[in-house]
Amino acid sequence: MTGLGSPRVELRNIHKSFPGVVALDDVNLSFQPGRVHALLGENGAGKSTLIKVLSGALAMDSGQIFLDGQLVDVTSTTAAQAMGISTVFQEVNLIPAMSVVKNMALARNNGRYGFISWKRARKDATDRLKRLRLDIDIERPVGSYSVAIQQLIAISRALEDNTSILVLDEPTASLDAKETASLFAVINELKSNGIAIVFITHFLDQVFDISDDVSILRNGQLVSTDQIKDLTRQDVITQMIGRELDEAEHTAADKSNFTAGKDMLVAKGLGRHRTLAPFDLTLRAGEVVGLAGLLGSGRTEMVKLVFGAIQADAGSIEIDGVKMPKISPQKSLRAGIAFCPEDRKAEGLIGELSIRENIMLSMQAKRGWLKRVSRKEQEKLAEEMIKALAIATPDAEKPVGQLSGGNQQKVVLARSLASTPRILLLDEPTRGIDVGAHAEIIALIRRLCADGMALLVASSELDEIVAAADRVVVMRDRHKIGEIDGKEITRDNIIQMIASQ
Amino acid sequence: MSDISQNNTSMGWFSAIIRHRSTWPIVALCVILIVDGFISPNFYEIRIVQGRLFGNLIDIMYRAVPTALVAIGMALVIGTKGIDLSVGSIIAICGAVISWRIHAGDTHFVILLYALGAGVMCGVWNGILVAGMGIQPIIATLILMVSGRGVGLLINSLYGGTNPSFESPLLQGLSTGHIWLIPTRLFVAAAVFLGIWLLIRRTALGLFIEAVGGNASSANIAGVNARFITFLAYVICGLCAGWAGVIMTADIHTSDPISVAMYIELDAILAVVIGGASLAGGRIYLGMTIIGALIIQALTTSILISGLRPEYNLVVKAVVVLFVLLLQSANARQAIATIFSRLKR
Numbered sequence: 001m002t003g004l005g006s007p008r009v010e011l012r013n014i015h016k017s018f019p020g021v022v023a024l025d026d027v028n029l030s031f032q033p034g035r036v037h038a039l040l041g042e043n044g045a046g047k048s049t050l051i052k053v054l055s056g057a058l059a060m061d062s063g064q065i066f067l068d069g070q071l072v073d074v075t076s077t078t079a080a081q082a083m084g085i086s087t088v089f090q091e092v093n094l095i096p097a098m099s100v101v102k103n104m105a106l107a108r109n110n111g112r113y114g115f116i117s118w119k120r121a122r123k124d125a126t127d128r129l130k131r132l133r134l135d136i137d138i139e140r141p142v143g144s145y146s147v148a149i150q151q152l153i154a155i156s157r158a159l160e161d162n163t164s165i166l167v168l169d170e171p172t173a174s175l176d177a178k179e180t181a182s183l184f185a186v187i188n189e190l191k192s193n194g195i196a197i198v199f200i201t202h203f204l205d206q207v208f209d210i211s212d213d214v215s216i217l218r219n220g221q222l223v224s225t226d227q228i229k230d231l232t233r234q235d236v237i238t239q240m241i242g243r244e245l246d247e248a249e250h251t252a253a254d255k256s257n258f259t260a261g262k263d264m265l266v267a268k269g270l271g272r273h274r275t276l277a278p279f280d281l282t283l284r285a286g287e288v289v290g291l292a293g294l295l296g297s298g299r300t301e302m303v304k305l306v307f308g309a310i311q312a313d314a315g316s317i318e319i320d321g322v323k324m325p326k327i328s329p330q331k332s333l334r335a336g337i338a339f340c341p342e343d344r345k346a347e348g349l350i351g352e353l354s355i356r357e358n359i360m361l362s363m364q365a366k367r368g369w370l371k372r373v374s375r376k377e378q379e380k381l382a383e384e385m386i387k388a389l390a391i392a393t394p395d396a397e398k399p400v401g402q403l404s405g406g407n408q409q410k411v412v413l414a415r416s417l418a419s420t421p422r423i424l425l426l427d428e429p430t431r432g433i434d435v436g437a438h439a440e441i442i443a444l445i446r447r448l449c450a451d452g453m454a455l456l457v458a459s460s461e462l463d464e465i466v467a468a469a470d471r472v473v474v475m476r477d478r479h480k481i482g483e484i485d486g487k488e489i490t491r492d493n494i495i496q497m498i499a500s501q
Numbered sequence: 502m503s504d505i506s507q508n509n510t511s512m513g514w515f516s517a518i519i520r521h522r523s524t525w526p527i528v529a530l531c532v533i534l535i536v537d538g539f540i541s542p543n544f545y546e547i548r549i550v551q552g553r554l555f556g557n558l559i560d561i562m563y564r565a566v567p568t569a570l571v572a573i574g575m576a577l578v579i580g581t582k583g584i585d586l587s588v589g590s591i592i593a594i595c596g597a598v599i600s601w602r603i604h605a606g607d608t609h610f611v612i613l614l615y616a617l618g619a620g621v622m623c624g625v626w627n628g629i630l631v632a633g634m635g636i637q638p639i640i641a642t643l644i645l646m647v648s649g650r651g652v653g654l655l656i657n658s659l660y661g662g663t664n665p666s667f668e669s670p671l672l673q674g675l676s677t678g679h680i681w682l683i684p685t686r687l688f689v690a691a692a693v694f695l696g697i698w699l700l701i702r703r704t705a706l707g708l709f710i711e712a713v714g715g716n717a718s719s720a721n722i723a724g725v726n727a728r729f730i731t732f733l734a735y736v737i738c739g740l741c742a743g744w745a746g747v748i749m750t751a752d753i754h755t756s757d758p759i760s761v762a763m764y765i766e767l768d769a770i771l772a773v774v775i776g777g778a779s780l781a782g783g784r785i786y787l788g789m790t791i792i793g794a795l796i797i798q799a800l801t802t803s804i805l806i807s808g809l810r811p812e813y814n815l816v817v818k819a820v821v822v823l824f825v826l827l828l829q830s831a832n833a834r835q836a837i838a839t840i841f842s843r844l845k846r
Contacts, residue, residue, distance in 0.1 A: 309722055333724035347722050350715035352783045353708075361712055365724035369705040415723060 006069060008033045008196040009054070009085070009165050014063035016049055023049040024060070025220040031165055031196040036187060038207045038228075039200045040240055041217035042295050042460040047200050050217070051167050054198075055087035056080035068164070084164040088154045088171060096143030101125045103142050104157055128156040132186050148179030152186065165196040172206060184210050202295040204233060216240055233499045237294065238491070240460075261285030263321075264454040265337070265423050267306060270315035276301040278314050279480035281473065283423055283454040288445060290469030291458035292494050297475040299458040300342055303427045306456065307339040308332045309347075319423075333366050338421035340412045342428040342458075344405070348412040351401030355393060356382035358400045358411050362419040385414035390440065413441070423454045430464060442468050462491055474498060516838040522777040525828035526792045529775075530799060533821070534558075537803045544806070553679040557802060565798035566690045567592075567745040569791050571765055572772035573697050574741030576790045577734040579773050580707075582714040582782025583631060583638035585735065588742040589765045590649020591623040593758035595746025597656035599672065600665045600756035609671035613747060620743020621736055623649070628735035632728040646766070653758025666755045676751035686748050693744055697737065698787050707785055710734055714782025768797050775825050796825065 007030035016024040024046045031037050041047050052058040054065065056074040065072055067083055074080045080087070094103050105121040125138045132152050142150055151171055159166065168187075172180045187210060191197055199211055207214060207228070214231060216223040216239045223239050261284050271278030276298045283289055291299050304310040306317065308327035317324045319335045332339070341347035349358055360378045367373065373381075382396035389410040393403060400411055409429065416424060429445070430438045445468050449455055459465050465472055471485040474497045482497055518524055537544045537557070547556035571588045578585045595616045602612045623645060630641035657665060678685045701707030712720040713727045721727045749762055774780065775796055776789030800821055804814045827833050 307722075329722055329724050330726050339722060341722055346716075347718050350712050350719050350783070352715050353711060357708060357712075361708070361720070361723045361725065364705045364708065365726075367705075369709050369730070372703060372705045419724070 007031060007066075008068060010066040010069075011050075011054065012064045012066070014050070014053060014065075015061045016053060016058065017061060022220050024053070027063075027217070027220075027222045029215055029222060029225065031198055032213070033164070033196050034191055034194045035212040036191055036197045036199050036210050037213045037215065038211035039198060039215055039217065040202070040207065040236065042240060045217040046220040047217055048169065049220075051087060051169055051198065051200065054080070055085055055167060057087075081158075081160065084160065084162045085167070086158040086160060086163045086165070087167040087169070088151075088158050089169050094142045094150055094154055094157075097141055099141055100129075100136065100138040100145075100153060103153065104128065104138075107157055128159065129153070131159060132156045146179070148175050148182065151175065151179075151183060155186070159190075163195060165198065166190060167198040167200075169200045170202070171199070172201060172203060180206065204236060204294070207236070208233070234495050237495050237498055240294070261287065261452060261454075264319065265306070266318045266321075268316055268318075270305055270312050270317060272301075272305060272310060272313050275310060275478070276305060277479045281306065281456075281480075283456055285422075285454050286449055286452045287470045288449045288455045288457060288468050290465035290472040290489075291456060291475065292462060292465050292472055292498070293475030294498060295460065296478075297498075298478040298480075299460075299475055300427055301478070302473075302475065302480070303339065303425050303456060303458050304341075307337060307425055309339065309341070330365070333362060333419060333421075336420075336422040337425065338362065338416035338419050338423070339425040340409075340416050340427060340429060342431060344408050344412055344431075349400050349408055352399055354397045355386070355391070355400050355403070355411055356396040359385050359396075359414045359418055362415045366419050381418055385418060389414055389444070409441070413444070417448075421453070424448060424456070426455065426457045428459055429457060430459070430461065438464075462494055465489075465494070466491055516842060519838045519841060520834045522786070522834075523789055523792075525834070526775055526777065526789055526796060526825060529821075529825045529828070530792060530796050533796065533799045533803055537799075537806065540803065540807045549682060552682065553684065554682045557806070559684070561795065561798050561802050562687060563684050564802070565794045566686045567749050567762065568765060568768045568772060568797060569690055569794035570693055570741050570745040570748070571769040572776075572790045572794050573694060573787060574738030575766075575769040576773045576776070576778060576785050576787055577697070577701065577710055578638070578738045579770070579778055579780060580710045580714045580782060580785040581731045581734045582717070582780075583731065583734065584770065584780070585627060585642045585738050585742075586639065586766050587623065587627060587642040587645035587649055588738065588745070588769060589762040590646050590653070591620050591739055591742035592746040592749055592762040592765065593650045593653040593756075594623060594656070595619050595743050596750035596756040596761055597653035597758055599669075599747070599750050600667055601656050601659055603667040603669055604660050604665060609669050612669070613672065613675075616747050616750075617740060617743040620739045620741075620746060622739070623742070624736035624739020625732075627739065628732035631735060632732035650758045653756065657756055657758065668754065669751060672747060672751035673754070676748045689744065689748065693741060694787065694791065697741070700737070701785060701787070706730070706733065711783050711785060714784070716783075768794070771822060772797055775822070797822075 010030040012028055014024050014027040027046070027050060039047050039050070049058065053060045054074070056077045056079055065074055067085070072083060074083070074085065077087070095106070101122050104125040105116055122138060129136065129138070132155065134149070134152050134156065136145065136149065142153060145153070155166070155168070171183060175183060187197055187199070201207060211228050213225065214228050214236065215225040216236070218240065263282050264285050265283040267279070267281040269278040269280065279302065291302060293299050301310060305312050308329050308331060312327065317327055324331060324335065329339070350361070356378055359382050360373055363381070364373050379396065385391070386393065386396060391407050391410045391414070393407065400408060403411065409431070413429065426445070429441050442464065445455060445457060457465065457468060466489055469489060471483060472489050472494060473480060474482050474484070474494060476498055484493055544557050547554055547559060549555070575585060575588065598619045599612055599616045602615050607615070627642050627645060630636045630644065631638050675685050675689055680688060701710065709720070709725050709730045712723070712725055713730050717727045745762070745765070750756060753761065772793030773790050775793035777786045778784050778790070800818050801814070804817055809817065
């Protein structure tokens with residue numbers, strides 16, 4: 001704890017779980033008036049859930065929220081707003097085609113009997129914008145303004161006279177440097193008015209520019225809260241991604257007597273404008289290549305470019321020395337590449353289909369739709385995979401959407417393995433799964449590698465990469481900044497590379 | 502979820518039946534037919550007239566064929582999370598093509614191929630718009646829905662026919678003829694049903710359609726060519742509408758693009774939904790779709806024989822359909838299963 005004055009808002013023992021995932025596990029946090037408090041953490045660390053609980057958008061399972069020392073019950077976003085908790089969510093909730101004043105009027109009732117008094121609405125809008133020194137035409141549609149202005153409009157809409165705490169969820173995600181600077185000027189002014197500001201971002205530079213306190217979340221737990229002046233970039237990175245693993249996991253990769261096999265996949269100058277700067281990458285038989293970097297550094301983009309899930313606009317890929325004319329998921333699959341995406345729900349599973357159908361999908365796609373895998377073979381394959389990966393389910397016919405997170409992840413893995421790939425691309429293979437399954441998956445990765453498969457594993461867990469990888473590719477700001485291998489692979493070396501400017 | 506059936510094993514099979522998706526449409530169909538029996542005492546009578554079976558039950562199946570044919574194709578399109586509003590217009594175009602080629606003097610078997618080919622071409626057009634250009638299905642197929650009947654009129658004007666009637670032993674044989682007492686069109690419908698069923702369940706097409714409809718980006722990353730599969734669904738839908746076009750055009754002996762198969766897309770969509778599929782895509786229930794088409798036709802027939810004023814037709818139909826759809830929702834089935842298990846205890 002920071003130990004400064006009395007906190008504006010205090011969260012005690014907040015607990016929230018979703019089916020199969022603990023999103024917040026006993027989180028204690030306090031936010032001081034007149035200070036900017038940065039919340040950091042990787043995807044799925046629990047930042048968004050935490051602010052949804054604070055702003056009344058989600059009900060917590062247990063825990064208490066104190067506002068100026070008083071226990072409060074935040075039942076809805078409207079209730080939170082009335083108490084002085086204002087939130088600007090990540091997706092700007094403005095309607096682009098509507099005018100500024102109409103967008104402002106949407107949020108509140110200013111007339112009687114459900115009518116809107118446009119006179120009052122205009123005055124209200126002008127007053128609100130004035131607070132942020134924003135002088136714009138309120139009759140123009142919101143969409144005609146730049147994203148930065150839209151962000152400020154959203155903030156001014158959220159701010160009330162009694163606002164005591166303002167939560168900003170990734171406000172700078174789509175702003176350029178100049179726009180960010182003007183937003184920070186506004187934040188500094190609000191701060192000097194004694195408002196507590198919670199600032200969520202994944203840009204480390206901005207954290208050091210603007211915030212006074214920093215809290216780091218990982219897997220739903222609070223890792224630390226410190227004043228920014230006591231921290232270095234390295235400290236922050238270490239706390240975000242540097243989980244200490246159990247000893248069992250540590251011994252997984254035996255790096256001393258490692259000899260890589262032949263080159264299986266060679267990417268040359270592969271890249272896409274505004275997505276990832278061109279990079280070279282070689283994957284070899286029997287080798288695990290780790291992909292390290294902070295959130296937003298381009299890990300996922302690199303894996304997707306190699307698989308063809310994102311179309312590259314530069315460079316080329318050779319598989320076994322043969323150049324692939326065009327890269328698409330279908331072509332990659334036929335060439336023996338399989339990919340497990342990071343976002344299971346959106347890109348991995350087909351929730352309504354059964355476990356069996358999900359597992360055999362890629363294998364069937366590889367064969368083509370005309371050559372159907374018989375029901376008997378499908379059942380045999382599903383049984384084998386359920387057994388091999390220890391998927392916890394009564395039978396293979398259960399819709400995959402009803403499984404827990406770890407088991408869903410295993411189904412996605414099973415699908416990739418069933419297509420008998422020679423090159424396997426894994427994006428966050430252990431995201432959101434429990435410790436037991438975690439160790440199993442790391443062990444599986446090593447086993448596949450020993451069988452001569454080439455693997456590329458992107459992960460936000462640094463120690464996972466240290467444990468599993470024979471070679472590590474380090475990413476920063478959508479660039480590949482280097483590679484390290486053998487004995488060089490240590491937490492400190494990787495953190496050093498990411499932190500060096 | 503299934504705690505009732507587990508806690509109470511004697512209730513198991515019963516509540517499983519209540520909760521099964523196929524139960525309620527079949528019950529609804531039976532109820533409609535039973536009510537018909539009360540309204541009209543000789544409802545179930547089946548006679549042989551001029552070497553052909555006649556009777557209300559036969560009539561319901563006979564009249565349901567065009568909707569059923571269209572609904573089979575629609576079931577695939579809805580499975581991809583799409584919709585095809587243009588099926589009525591495809592029927593109009595097929596009719597115009599048939600009449601045009603008959604007046605041009607082609608052999609009737611070739612004309613049959615032309616008509617089905619026209620349906621396929623319409624499906625290709627829809628498929629290109631939806632899968633190739635990424636236009637939302639409802640808009641993409643609206644284009645052909647609106648323009649298709651005009652295209653039919655243009656084809657009619659190719660040979661100056663305003664109401665071009667024709668005779669074709671082959672096509673009329675398929676539509677209104679009979680084989681061994683049974684109307685031929687029932688064989689046609691059965692053959693198309695069987696063909697499509699084999700196509701989707703004996704290849705992986707059905708699975709791929711369901712995967713694409715369930716989550717297109719997951720399917721794509723798993724290696725399924727989502728665009729091609731979507732395209733194929735619209736082409737098959739066009740072919741099915743083509744068959745419906747052959748049956749309907751031969752029945753009315755003319756090409757009448759303005760009014761033929763008006764609103765058939767709505768009946769077909771309804772049949773698919775009554776059959777248990779969701780417009781959110783991801784599942785194909787071909788057999789239940791046929792039950793859906795039969796329910797719609799049974800309703801129409803029973804309103805006719807009940808002597809209700811024709812003004813009531815659509816309203817009664819709407820009420821019954823609403824009821825069937827309510828029973829189709831998982832929540833309603835769960836609630837009914839719970840009520841039954843309480844009563845039994």
